[in-house]
Amino acid sequence: ADCRYTCHQECRSLIQLDCRRPGQCQSQLSPESTFVPPCSQNVAQTLEEEKPEPPTVQEIKQKIEKYNAKVTNCLLMKLNDDGTYTGFIKVHLKLRRPVTVPAGIRPQSIYDALKEVNLAEMTDKRTSFYLPLDAIKQLHISSTTTVSEVIQGLLKKFMVVDNPQKFALFKEMRKDGQVLFQKLPLTEYPLYLRLLAGPDTDVLSFVLKENETGEVEWDAFSIPELQNFLMILDKEEKDKIQQVHRKYERFKQRLQQTLKEARGKPG
Numbered sequence: 001a002d003c004r005y006t007c008h009q010e011c012r013s014l015i016q017l018d019c020r021r022p023g024q025c026q027s028q029l030s031p032e033s034t035f036v037p038p039c040s041q042n043v044a045q046t047l048e049e050e051k052p053e054p055p056t057v058q059e060i061k062q063k064i065e066k067y068n069a070k071v072t073n074c075l076l077m078k079l080n081d082d083g084t085y086t087g088f089i090k091v092h093l094k095l096r097r098p099v100t101v102p103a104g105i106r107p108q109s110i111y112d113a114l115k116e117v118n119l120a121e122m123t124d125k126r127t128s129f130y131l132p133l134d135a136i137k138q139l140h141i142s143s144t145t146t147v148s149e150v151i152q153g154l155l156k157k158f159m160v161v162d163n164p165q166k167f168a169l170f171k172e173m174r175k176d177g178q179v180l181f182q183k184l185p186l187t188e189y190p191l192y193l194r195l196l197a198g199p200d201t202d203v204l205s206f207v208l209k210e211n212e213t214g215e216v217e218w219d220a221f222s223i224p225e226l227q228n229f230l231m232i233l234d235k236e237e238k239d240k241i242q243q244v245h246r247k248y249e250r251f252k253q254r255l256q257q258t259l260k261e262a263r264g265k266p267g
Helices: 008-012 020-026 043-050 057-070 112-113 147-157 190-197 223-263
Strands: 085-093 099-102 125-131 135-142 167-175 178-183 202-211
Touching: 057 190, 085 147, 085 190, 135 147, 135 190, 135 202, 147 167, 147 202
Parallel strands: 085 202
Antiparallel strands: 085 135, 099 125, 167 178, 167 202
């Protein structure tokens, strides 16, 4: 309130202010008006205490009954005897780049799925393919199914042989007329998020996108892909060099023209 320091709510336990006027600030700031924790506060312990307790089986049962009451189709959730539950989620595919799939392989049949036949292993030939933009895939999963397993399951259904690290699952939310995306950790449970949000996909939906982490995970790419990257970078480098040459050539021509005009003027 005095020095106008601002921080994120989740960062409050990590901030310690180095006030230039400690006497004045300490006298003006109350414990309720500052985010500064006591120096002896255990940050790890605070974060652990703020972690919500897992719901009980009875709470899960009540949530499932409330969820199923809002379902307008047959995609209900079912509680198992061991406390786990199963249900459906829909994942929107919003991939801007092509994926790698086996070449010359027929679509997977129900027989293949029941026998767990991996058609991608039947050939070494690969080709690139653009998945339909905004395609929707429905998955029947368990409450113990993680985000990592959902990504792997989607890639298997479309026979995508790319490294799963290239992809990430996001939750899409709408708030105050805005669309918000949040990347889900690999250990998150999508069905629990679906249960909490309810069946309305306008409130919460899942989206599969490229894993834009800001850091390129080169191990996720194959040797031909890496070689192709080198070719692209080499072409971009040559184009950039030509742009610089043309820029300074035009600058040189303007200077020569200016000098030529200046020689013809008196003084």
